[in-house]
Amino acid sequence: MVEKEQNIDITVAGGYQPNVVTVKQGIPAKLTFTRTNAQGCLDIVHSKALGFEKELPLNEAQTVTIPTDKAGEFEFSCGMDMFSGKVVIEK
Template sequence: MTENTQEAKVEVAGGYKPNVVTLKKGIPAKISFTRTNDQGCLDVVHSKTLGFEEELPINVTKTVDIPTDKAGEFDFSCGMDMFFGKVVIE
């Protein structure tokens, strides 16, 4: 993380590791998701509140921009909404 951008990395393997990502409000942010096993519904990650949906091929990193204009807690989940993670903007 530099002063004008922030980035988090999330491993997708039987869930999200870490499953809570904390970001600072007002600083542009990205989260990079890397799926490392072929467990079913984790091949998609999405968040209606953060405005993204990405397919996650195995061992390919996908990076999404995260809006940081509002503080709060925002969920993301797999394609079937069985596994969840959270972005905390403070």
């Protein structure tokens, strides 16, 4: 059976849980962030390496599609770069 899509849920509350996620190379992947804490700088998540920036309204799931064409480790962080997480794309 061929996987068509990878979906990862990340809770945003004083950081990211989980803060390291692993996906497979070449299979489309979506990260869904849900902010459950009103801490200010966590209202934005961004990643230059993965090419996204997303506002995170409180208690509203926000999904980003990430490229999976290259294997490696790619960071994402809050608007002030105080909290971070990592996406590991495995071959």
